[in-house]
Amino acid sequence: MLKKIKGRAPEQRPEQLNLGRMQETIFSARRPSPGSPEGCREDDSKMRRTSLLLNRFATKLFGFRLENHSMAQLLATSLLLLVVVVGSLFVLSWRRREVCVASYDSLTRTSFFSSGVYGLASDFGSLGVPWCRSKQGKTVEWTTKDLLKGLEEFVPIYETRPIKNNIYGMGFDHSFGLWFMARWLKPDLMIESGAFKGHSTWVLRQAMPDKPIISLSPRHPEKYLKKGPAYVDGNCTYFAGKNFVDFGSVEWETVLQKHGISDISRVLVFFDDHQNELKRLKQALKAGFHHLIFEDNYDTGTGDHYSLRQICDQPYIRGGGHSCFRDSDEARLRMKRKMFWAQAVDIGELCGEGEAWWGVRGVMRDDFNHSNKPITYEEHFQNSRYVESVLDLYWELPPVAGPSLTHQTRYDPARAADPVIEDGRFGLFRRLGLSKLDASVFNGYTQMVYAKISASGS
Numbered sequence: 490m491l492k493k494i495k496g497r498a499p500e501q502r503p504e505q506l507n508l509g510r511m512q513e514t515i516f517s518a519r520r521p522s523p524g525s526p527e528g529c530r531e532d533d534s535k536m537r538r539t540s541l542l543l544n545r546f547a548t549k550l551f552g553f554r555l556e557n558h559s560m561a562q563l564l565a566t567s568l569l570l571l572v573v574v575v576g577s578l579f580v581l582s583w584r585r586r587e588v589c590v591a592s593y594d595s596l597t598r599t600s601f602f603s604s605g606v607y608g609l610a611s612d613f614g615s616l617g618v619p620w621c622r623s624k625q626g627k628t629v630e631w632t633t634k635d636l637l638k639g640l641e642e643f644v645p646i647y648e649t650r651p652i653k654n655n656i657y658g659m660g661f662d663h664s665f666g667l668w669f670m671a672r673w674l675k676p677d678l679m680i681e682s683g684a685f686k687g688h689s690t691w692v693l694r695q696a697m698p699d700k701p702i703i704s705l706s707p708r709h710p711e712k713y714l715k716k717g718p719a720y721v722d723g724n725c726t727y728f729a730g731k732n733f734v735d736f737g738s739v740e741w742e743t744v745l746q747k748h749g750i751s752d753i754s755r756v757l758v759f760f761d762d763h764q765n766e767l768k769r770l771k772q773a774l775k776a777g778f779h780h781l782i783f784e785d786n787y788d789t790g791t792g793d794h795y796s797l798r799q800i801c802d803q804p805y806i807r808g809g810g811h812s813c814f815r816d817s818d819e820a821r822l823r824m825k826r827k828m829f830w831a832q833a834v835d836i837g838e839l840c841g842e843g844e845a846w847w848g849v850r851g852v853m854r855d856d857f858n859h860s861n862k863p864i865t866y867e868e869h870f871q872n873s874r875y876v877e878s879v880l881d882l883y884w885e886l887p888p889v890a891g892p893s894l895t896h897q898t899r900y901d902p903a904r905a906a907d908p909v910i911e912d913g914r915f916g917l918f919r920r921l922g923l924s925k926l927d928a929s930v931f932n933g934y935t936q937m938v939y940a941k942i943s944a945s946g947s
Contacts, residue, residue, distance in 0.1 A: 612902040612903060613891075613903070613905055613908070614902075614904075616901070616903035619789070619801050619803070620801065620806065620808070621873075621877065621940075623877070624880060624881060627881065628882065629882060629884045629939070630673075631673055633909060636887075637921075639668075639669045640665065640909065640910075644926075646695050648925075650688065651687075651719075651720050652686055652720060658688050658689075659692070659784065660932060660933030660934070661889060661926060661930040661933075662888055662931060662934045663886070665889060666886035667689060667693065667782060667784075667937070668693075670757075670782060671693055674757055676697065676700065676756055676780065678750050678755065678756045679700060679701070680736075680756060681704050681705065681760075682759070682761065682764075682769075684704045684729065684761075686718070686719040688720065689759065691722070694724075699724075701724055701726070702722055702725040702726070703728070704722075704726070705728045705734065705762075706733065709730035736760075736762070737768070737769075739776075741777075753779070756779075757780045758773055758780065758781050758782070759784070760784065763785060763794050763856070765795045765853065765855040765856075766795060766797050766800070767800060767872055767875075769783075778942075779881075780941055781940045781941075782937065782938070783797060783937065784937055786798045786885065786937060786938040787936070789846065789848070789849075790839040790846070790849055790850070792849065793857050793858035794855055794858070795855060797883070799847070799849075800869070800873050803873050811846040813839070813844035817836075820836040822903070823836055826903055830898065830899065830902075831898055832935075845866070847864070847869040848864065851863055853869075878945040879945055880941070880942060882939065884938065884940075885937070886938070887905070887909055888909070888931075889910065889931065890911075890914075890918055890923060890931070891910065891912030891913075892912070893913070894910060894912060894914070894915060895923075895928060897931040897932050900934045905934075
């Protein structure tokens with residue numbers, strides 16, 4: 490028998506205490522079953538709360554209460570659901586319109602294009618590529634296969650360049666173009682107007698290791714050696730610094746004789762001096778030169794000098810001529826493209842006073858934009874007729890590769906010829922060694938052009 494102690498309850502075993510706690514927990518957590526009186530009372534309470542909310546909604550909406558009106562309750566519930574659904578759809582559509590795309594962001598742009606909104610493959614030339622007409626309609630001898638073969642050879646050469654960060658100078662596309670054309674033409678003498686730090690001199694030297702170079706530049710490249718990498722060539726005659734002479738003022742007959750050049754058709758002239766290209770074309774023609782390369786062949790509405798591309802941008806040229814009508818298809822397309830490409834030009838930037846779109850808003854720029862001369866469309870048209878009368882060949886260097894490969898953010902593909910390596914061909918891009926290069930070297934494309942000229946009528 491257990492002894493009872495006055496004033497104290499019998500001691501409970503530990504297992505009895507645990508069992509009691511478990512039962513209390515179970516009972517406190519248990520909810521009434523749906524069919525039980527307690528469950529019915531709880532459901533009734535929920536219904537009353539819902540009905541109260543619906544009554545308030547309907548009273549404000551219809552002006553009467555829904556008590557004892559089952560059909561009215563059903564109607565109000567349906568209307569409430571409809572409002573919720575329509576509101577959700579509105580919010581979703583509004584959020585879609587709010588999607589922000591950072592300007593010139595290559596990853597965002599590539600994903601945007603790949604989603605099917607803008608197909609990159611069909612992007613090139615969609616706004617037209619104004620191509621200067623030559624006298625006989627001739628074209629260059631080299632093909633895309635030749636360019637691909639040249640790329641395979643040039644990439645390892647480019648990796649040895651002395652000026653790794655050639656900011657404000659030529660990038661990869663134009664470096665390759667200059668090297669390729671110099672190699673193909675095999676000149677006996679190369680002339681460059683505008684040397685900067687000497688990168689273009691180095692490129693010409695890689696193309697023709699044993700041929701002389703004449704370099705014209707207001708500042709001698711050796712001056713840049715004090716601040717960083719530069720290139721000075723040992724087999725180059727410099728008209729630079731204190732000895733600078735502008736291309737149009739050089740006595741070329743005397744200079745060529747000193748270099749032993751008897752056939753002027755064996756000379757290649759490279760312009761990277763940001764001067765009016767119509768002026769340079771006339772000066773070169775007067776001196777008797779035939780083979781010209783212009784590094785910065787700016788598109789209409791851009792650049793710091795009047796270019797051949799701007800001159801040849803005429804309504805009778807495929808892709809040439811523009812309308813300043815702000816509700817046109819061109820205006821809408823240009824506005825969209827402005828989001829993604831630094832050099833894209835919308836109608837507001839393209840058109841100046843009096844709807845002047847030629848040159849840069851009706852202005853013929855020269856000398857790094859230090860000189861600006863407004864010209865009429867009639868003058869612009871006559872300039873194009875003159876250029877066509879002396880052109881034997883006109884060829885714009887295409888971009889090396891599509892922007893989904895290079896991640897370039899500058900030029901607008903809609904105003905460029907098809908690239909040598911099209912978008913999507915990453916295997917070829919990588920095999921040629923281009924994927925190893927920094928993306929910044931592909932951001933300098935400005936439609937480099939080769940022009941072969943001769944006097945009108947010849």
